[in-house]
Structures are given as structure tokens and as C-alpha cells.
Amino acid sequence: xxxxxIDRFSRIDSPIHRLSTSVKVILxxxxxxxxxxxxxxxxxxxxxxxxxxxxxxxxxxxxxxxxLKRLLLFEPFVLGVSTLSLLxxxxxxxxxxxxxxxxxxxxxxxxxxxxxxxxxxxxxxKHLHVPGLLITILALMYRYLFVLIDETEKMQRARESRxxxxxxxxxxxxxxxxxxxxFIRSTERAERIYSAMRARGWK
Amino acid sequence: xxxxxxxxxxxxIIATTAFSAVGFGTALxxxxxxxxxxxxxxxxxxxxxVFVAQMLNFPVVAGTxxxxxxxxxxxxxLGPNAAVVVITSVLIVQCFLFADGGVLALGANIFNMxxxxxxxxxxxxxIVNKIIPGRRGWFTAIMFASWCxxxxxxxxxxxxxxxxxxxxxxxxxxxxxxxxxxxxxGEGLITVLVIAAVWKTRADLLEENVSRxxxxxxxxxxxxxxxxxxxxxxFLSPFVSEWPDGLEKTAALLGFERNAxxxxxxxxxxxxxxxxxxxxxAMATTLAGLVGAVIVFILGLVISKFLVSQSDKKISTR
Numbered sequence: 001x002x003x004x005x006i007d008r009f010s011r012i013d014s015p016i017h018r019l020s021t022s023v024k025v026i027l028x029x030x031x032x033x034x035x036x037x038x039x040x041x042x043x044x045x046x047x048x049x050x051x052x053x054x055x056x057x058x059x060x061x062x063x064x065x066x067x068l069k070r071l072l073l074f075e076p077f078v079l080g081v082s083t084l085s086l087l088x089x090x091x092x093x094x095x096x097x098x099x100x101x102x103x104x105x106x107x108x109x110x111x112x113x114x115x116x117x118x119x120x121x122x123x124x125x126k127h128l129h130v131p132g133l134l135i136t137i138l139a140l141m142y143r144y145l146f147v148l149i150d151e152t153e154k155m156q157r158a159r160e161s162r163x164x165x166x167x168x169x170x171x172x173x174x175x176x177x178x179x180x181x182x183f184i185r186s187t188e189r190a191e192r193i194y195s196a197m198r199a200r201g202w203k
Numbered sequence: 204x205x206x207x208x209x210x211x212x213x214x215x216i217i218a219t220t221a222f223s224a225v226g227f228g229t230a231l232x233x234x235x236x237x238x239x240x241x242x243x244x245x246x247x248x249x250x251x252x253v254f255v256a257q258m259l260n261f262p263v264v265a266g267t268x269x270x271x272x273x274x275x276x277x278x279x280x281l282g283p284n285a286a287v288v289v290i291t292s293v294l295i296v297q298c299f300l301f302a303d304g305g306v307l308a309l310g311a312n313i314f315n316m317x318x319x320x321x322x323x324x325x326x327x328x329x330i331v332n333k334i335i336p337g338r339r340g341w342f343t344a345i346m347f348a349s350w351c352x353x354x355x356x357x358x359x360x361x362x363x364x365x366x367x368x369x370x371x372x373x374x375x376x377x378x379x380x381x382x383x384x385x386x387x388x389g390e391g392l393i394t395v396l397v398i399a400a401v402w403k404t405r406a407d408l409l410e411e412n413v414s415r416x417x418x419x420x421x422x423x424x425x426x427x428x429x430x431x432x433x434x435x436x437x438f439l440s441p442f443v444s445e446w447p448d449g450l451e452k453t454a455a456l457l458g459f460e461r462n463a464x465x466x467x468x469x470x471x472x473x474x475x476x477x478x479x480x481x482x483x484x485a486m487a488t489t490l491a492g493l494v495g496a497v498i499v500f501i502l503g504l505v506i507s508k509f510l511v512s513q514s515d516k517k518i519s520t521r
Contacts (some may be wrong), residue, residue, distance in 0.1 A: 006301065007300055032306055036208060036212075036216075070302065074302065074303065077205075078207055081364070081370065082210075082370075084370040084374045084378060085371075087371060087374040088370075094368075099209075100209075101208070102209030102210060102305070105207065105208030105306075106305075109208075109298070109302035109306060112299075112302075113299055118299065118300055131231055133288075134288070136243060137288065137289075138250075138292055139247070140247025140248065140250075140251070141250040141251045141254065141293075142296060144251045145251045145254055145255065148248075148251050148255045149258075172261060176393065176397055177400055178259065180404070182252055182255065182256065184401060184404060184408065186252040187245060187248070187249075190244040190247070190249075194240070194245075197244065203240055
């Protein structure tokens with residue numbers, strides 16, 4: 001039961017974790033916007049910001065390997081699409097620009113998401129008058145995400161313990177049943193959650 | 204298909220953010236007015252369900268694997284307005300929890316996958332469902348709509364990348380569209396099989412949800428329709444004129460006069476395309492897309508026949 005793999009480190013303690021959510025969000029947004037808007041010829045900005053991100057990663061006390069893995073998880077897509085930009089005149093510069101900019105933005109967001117609990121982001125949204133319905137849906141989604149992942153793992157384990165070898169065609173069949181079952185179970189769970197919410201005086 | 208930050212330029216970011224703000228605003232407003240209190244947890248849990256379902260990989264040929272996006276699946280399960288809200292929530296959580304998809308590109312991703320993916324897919328679903336009645340038509344509609352929604356979303360993605368000047372349309376469009384024509388088949392199959400499986404065990408759930416969560420009215424259809432059309436015009440039309448570009452390039456390479464080619468293109472736009480092959484890759488892709496659509500539709504008909512007979516068997520044995 002390792003269902004906290006998504007944001008395991010967002011609740012540890014470090015100088016960056018202790019910063020207020022709004023400060024972190026404003027910093028991250030400013031950095032992302034600057035990185036995208038600024039021309040690539042401002043080399044000093046890109047060099048400086050890369051160093052700042054590295055420093056941030058060190059101060060955050062999140063395992064470096066974890067951050068690197070997260071970065072590498074999305075890098076194939078970045079490289080894949082930007083390779084297409086090589087197919088034009090001056091493509092080399094565009095390729096370099098896109099890879100640099102998106103890697104920096106990605107690193108910024110990885111640092112933000114791993115130093116800020118999602119619930120803090122939700123309360124910030126509430127402050128910013130984001131519609132209540134959206135916040136309720138996001139909060140419910142985040143709360144039960146881990147429960148559903150857990151349930152999926154249980155179903156998969158049950159399946160694996162009953163099959164010796166999984167054939168390709170079987171995988172599809174079991175995955176489809178799994179998804180359908182998961183939907184049915186989440187609907188049933190939603191009904192129980194509603195009763196529980198009502199019992200505690202919701203609306 | 205989640206576009207990361209850095210691929211889109213300022214004008215594309217502003218345009219896509221504006222479109223998705225209008226579309227999402229409409230969906231949320233409508234949902235707020237029509238949703239019954241007990242359905243709110245249901246929408247939240249469905250969003251969590253879509254997130255988890257996207258993490259399950261399906262093996263495809265040669266060691267590669269694909270996964271569900273779920274735009275049409277959600278639209279069929281909960282109706283189009285709830286689907287736009289659900290897919291948007293999934294994208295928001297993926298962006299802020301996982302850093303999957305950029306923050307400034309969030310507008311583009313919402314536009315492609317939540318608004319076009321769900322709404323356009325739902326429209327196709329409704330149209331096909333009307334043409335072919337009965338349960339067989341229903342399954343065919345689901346499969347075909349999922350394919351169309353995946354392919355259109357990818358084409359829009361290519362258009363946005365080209366509009367930003369990151370990737371040339373002549374490179375982005377063929378690659379994105381061709382890859383997603385294959386991915387779309389997987390999406391269609393998974394969607395229809397999942398819905399058939401839900402239908403087999405809890406048919407009541409489907410009927411109840413479809414009729415009750417956010418019944419859609421003409422007003423949103425008009426708003427979504429306008430956003431879709433304007434988006435398509437904005438992101439795709441600049442490149443329609445660019446289609447002969449590949450041909451022009453090869454001609455220039457072969458030593459023809461540029462002007463001569465240009466004027467001949469204006470005068471005889473059709474006669475210059477040698478069907479099939481020689482023309483530009485974008486043209487070939489468009490043709491492949493049309494052929495692909497027909498193939499997927501037929502595939503949908505075949506699969507739906509099988510699914511209907513399967514589900515009937517299940518009922519008779521009960």
C-alpha cells in the first residue's frame with residue numbers, strides 16, 4: 001500500500017515548504033511566465049534561473065533522485081515533440097529554445113508541486129474566489145484519488161493471485177473489467193460519501 | 204497529449220486560455236444550476252476515477268502501451284457539461300500534483316481534451332446514435348466518437364504548436380494525426396468495452412446518470428459550438444493555405460520557378476495534387492484520416508454486434 005507516491009514529499013519540513021503558499025505560487029508563476037516570454041538571447045537569465053532552481057532543489061530536502069526521476073518522466077515527450085521542430089530552417093535554435101524553456105518550467109512545477117500540499121493550493125484557490133463547486137470537486141477528487149488507487153491495486157493483486165500467466169488478450173479483458181468495476185465502485189462510494197456528508201451537516 | 208510549458212507562444216496561450224475559460228465557465232455554471240446535491244460527490248469521484256483509469260496501461264504492439272483519456276467515456280457516463288468539468292479537474296490535478304502538462308499550457312490542454320474532446324466527441328456520439336438506432340448504434344457511436352475526439356484533439360494540438368511557430372504544420376500535422384489515428388482506435392475500444400462492461404453489470408447506473416446529471420440545453424451547445432468553430436478556424440485555417448508547401452518545396456528543389464508554381468496553384472488547385480502520394484504529407488494525412496474514419500466506423504459496427512450478442516447472452520442466463 002504505497003499510495004502516497006504522488007506527493008510523498010509535499011508535507012516534509014524545509015525552508016521552502018515553510019514559505020506561504022501564495023508566495024510560492026506567485027514565484028512559480030512569475031518564473032514560468034518570464035521563462036516563456038523572455039528571448040533565448042538573455043543567456044544570463046537562463047543560467048541564473050537554472051542555478052536558482054538547483055539551489056531550491058537542494059534546500060527543499062527532497063531526495064535528488066526523486067526529483068530527477070520526475071523530470072525524466074516527462075522529458076521524453078518534450079524531446080519527442082521538439083524533434084519535430086528540427087524539420088525547418090533554423091530548427092536547431094527552436095529545438096534548443098523549446099527544450100531549455102520547457103525543462104526549466106517543468107522543473108519549476110515539480111518543485112512547486114512537491115513543496116506545497118494540494119490542500120494548501122485549494123485553500124489559496126478559495127481565497128482567490130474560484131467557484132465553490134470546482135473546489136469541492138477538486139477536494140473530493142484529491143481525497144479519494146488515493147483510495148481508488150488502493151482499490152485498483154487490490155483488484156489487480158486479487159487478479160494476479162488467480163492467474164499464473166497473463167496473456168496479451170487477457171490483459172485487455174481484465175483491464176477493461178477493472179476500469180468498469182472501478183467506476184461502479186466509485187459510484188457506490190459516492191453514494192455512501194453523500195450520506196456521510198449529510199450526516200455531518202453538509203448543505 | 205499534455206502540452207508542456209515552453210511549446211506555446213504568448214498569443215496561443217492567451218487565445219487557448221480565453222477559449223477554455225469561456226467553455227469551462229459555461230459548463231461549470233450549467234452544472235451548478237442543474238446538479239442535485241447527491242451528485243456532487245459523484246462528479247468528484249468520477250474525476251478521481253478518470254485520473255486512476257488514465258494510469259492503467261494497455262499493451263499495444265511491440266512493447267508499447269497506451270492508456271485511456273476518457274473524454275468521451277465521461278461524456279457518455281455523466282453528460283457533456285459534467286464531462287467538461289471532470290476532465291478539466293483531472294487536468295488541473297495532473298498539472299499541480301504531477302507537473303504533467305504546463306501551467307500556462309493548461310488552457311490549451313483544457314481546450315483540446317476537455318472542451319473539444321468531450322463536447323465534440325459527445326456531438327458525434329449523439330449524431331451517430333440518431334442515425335443508427337438501438338443498442339448496436341449506441342456502441343458504434345461510442346467507439347466512433349472516441350476515435351474522432353482523440354484525432355481532432357491531436358490535430359488541434361498540432362495546430363497550436365504550428366501557430367506558436369514551434370513546429371511546422373507540415374511536420375506537426377502528419378505526425379500528430381497519424382499517431383493519434385492509431386491511439387484513437389485504442390481509446391475507442393477501451394471506451395466502448397468499459398461502457399459495455401458497466402452496462403452488463405449495472406445498466407441502471409448508466410440510464411440514471413445520463414438522464415439526470417446536467418441535462419444539456421441548446422444554449423450550451425451553441426456556446427460550445429461557437430468555441431469549437433472559432434478554435435478550429437483560428438488554429439487550423441492559417442495552415443490550410445500552407446498545405447501545398449511541401450509540393451512547392453520539392454518543386455523548388457527540382458529547379459522550377461517559384462512564381463510559376465504559385466500561379467499554377469492558384470489557377471488549378473486540384474490538378475496539381477497527384478492522388479495518392481506525391482502531394483504534401485498534410486494532404487496525404489487528410490486522406491488517411493478520412494479512410495481511417497470509415498475503417499473505424501466499420502470496426503465499431505462489427506464490435507458493437509459482438510457486444511450486443513454478448514450482453515444479450517448474459518441477460519438470458521440470468
